[in-house]
Amino acid sequence: MTSEKERGPASGIDHAASGTPFPVFNVGLLGHGTVGAAFAELLPARAPQVEAITGLRPELSGVLTRSRGDFDDILERSQLIVELIGGLEPARDYVLRAMRAKRHVVTANKQLLSQHGEELWATAREHNVQLRFEAAVAGVVPVIRVLQESLAGAHVERLHGIVNGTTNFILTEMARTGMTYAKALAEAQRLGYAEADPSEDVDGRDAAAKMAILARLAFDTPVSLDQVRYEGIEHIAPDDLEYARDLGLGLKLIGTAERIDGGLSVRVHPAFLYGDHPLASVGGPFNAVTVESPAITEITMSGPGAGGPQTASAVLGDVISAMIPPASTPPTSGELEIVADIVSSFYLHLEVADRPGVLAAVAHVLGEHDVSVKSVVQKGLGESARLVMVMHPVLESKFFDALDRIAELDFMRAKPRAIRVIEEEFH
Numbered sequence: 001m002t003s004e005k006e007r008g009p010a011s012g013i014d015h016a017a018s019g020t021p022f023p024v025f026n027v028g029l030l031g032h033g034t035v036g037a038a039f040a041e042l043l044p045a046r047a048p049q050v051e052a053i054t055g056l057r058p059e060l061s062g063v064l065t066r067s068r069g070d071f072d073d074i075l076e077r078s079q080l081i082v083e084l085i086g087g088l089e090p091a092r093d094y095v096l097r098a099m100r101a102k103r104h105v106v107t108a109n110k111q112l113l114s115q116h117g118e119e120l121w122a123t124a125r126e127h128n129v130q131l132r133f134e135a136a137v138a139g140v141v142p143v144i145r146v147l148q149e150s151l152a153g154a155h156v157e158r159l160h161g162i163v164n165g166t167t168n169f170i171l172t173e174m175a176r177t178g179m180t181y182a183k184a185l186a187e188a189q190r191l192g193y194a195e196a197d198p199s200e201d202v203d204g205r206d207a208a209a210k211m212a213i214l215a216r217l218a219f220d221t222p223v224s225l226d227q228v229r230y231e232g233i234e235h236i237a238p239d240d241l242e243y244a245r246d247l248g249l250g251l252k253l254i255g256t257a258e259r260i261d262g263g264l265s266v267r268v269h270p271a272f273l274y275g276d277h278p279l280a281s282v283g284g285p286f287n288a289v290t291v292e293s294p295a296i297t298e299i300t301m302s303g304p305g306a307g308g309p310q311t312a313s314a315v316l317g318d319v320i321s322a323m324i325p326p327a328s329t330p331p332t333s334g335e336l337e338i339v340a341d342i343v344s345s346f347y348l349h350l351e352v353a354d355r356p357g358v359l360a361a362v363a364h365v366l367g368e369h370d371v372s373v374k375s376v377v378q379k380g381l382g383e384s385a386r387l388v389m390v391m392h393p394v395l396e397s398k399f400f401d402a403l404d405r406i407a408e409l410d411f412m413r414a415k416p417r418a419i420r421v422i423e424e425e426f427h
């Protein structure tokens, strides 16, 4: 383990200023697949930021796969082990051995934690090391950290989660296109959102493992995978989605963990949601978790639930956290310029005199400022008329210059009203 004395900031030496290299922090990597390979690329790429935060230079001390590397050798040379093999064995054995040897461990392995979590957490406590697992649930969405730290003092009543991106993508596609489950699954496989063998995703078991982990943290109660009831989405028919849509309902594979009659229920099943539910708009391969508690009302976190680079980013966040107890805010590197003028889309509402040539005059001013109109609606209101327009994205300064000019036109009956339109699509 690294002692405080060995650390950059604690040693009193400003390594960056003095040009002295930072002490090395060795990270051993188990697994070099989708996430492992992305992590092996990300670690050196982000090393300067990690140095700035921790005062230590992270380096990969070794990589273990089925065909290369030796676990004992890597363990010997590492201060922290990242486990990205997946499954129960040998991942469990490696994680336990690493913690018994007083190495911190970061893992993304939901199956392992949902079936052997208590043993692993007890071992971490016994050996006074950190076992971090942000990437095991909802990929890069920082739900573990929020439950363990930000909401540590909250009395959680209920969690709802869309914690499997494959099934969410399939259901979104079925609702969007009317295609069958089999076709939507094939599409998910083609786009890399579903594995060749998707059984654990589509039958709900993957989501159940994640809900077991979340429930353990939120309710401070041991919960293992075999205590979670789960149902999948294989039986969902396009009809179900069509009728529900007419009623304003959307279908999701929902994980729930909630207090009921002094006990705890943890389950996963398809469920209809009304459009105003925070999880209703979570589409495609995205994940989201809603936490309900009397003190906080409700918090929803959402984002990409899987993917090599995304998951590796969550793993790196855990590595950094394990390197720096207690947390600190690093000095800024001042590399980025603050951007004042940005490109935005706008909705523009104009009340004008109802007479010929008004629209042309407005369009002329907009054109002079490189503002182009995406859509326009014109309505008469007796003496005056209302022009409602949506603009294509434009540099804000140009739009506001145009707006100042429009406000001065003699046919204007009220101050123009402009509201930005967020057009980004996340999935």
Ligand SMILES: NC(=O)c1ccc[n+]([C@@H]2O[C@H](COP(=O)([O-])OP(=O)(O)OC[C@H]3O[C@@H](n4cnc5c(N)ncnc54)[C@H](OP(=O)(O)O)[C@@H]3O)[C@@H](O)[C@H]2O)c1
Residues within 6 Å of the ligand: 030, 031, 032, 033, 034, 035, 036, 064, 065, 066, 067, 083, 084, 085, 086, 087, 089, 090, 108, 109, 110, 111, 135, 136, 139, 305, 306, 307, 308, 311
């Ligand atoms: N993929 C995602 O988007 C995602 C998202 C969230 C969490 N996760 C979790 O992240 C972990 C890794 O997932 P992944 O998708 O990266 O898996 P993957 O692509 O299947 O890679 C697994 C890696 O582990 C190695 N491995 C397998 N058995 C081994 C053994 N007995 N000894 C040594 N190495 C072994 C493999 O070695 P070879 O190269 O020799 O086959 C491969 O390099 C899993 O726990 C998964 O649930 C993944």
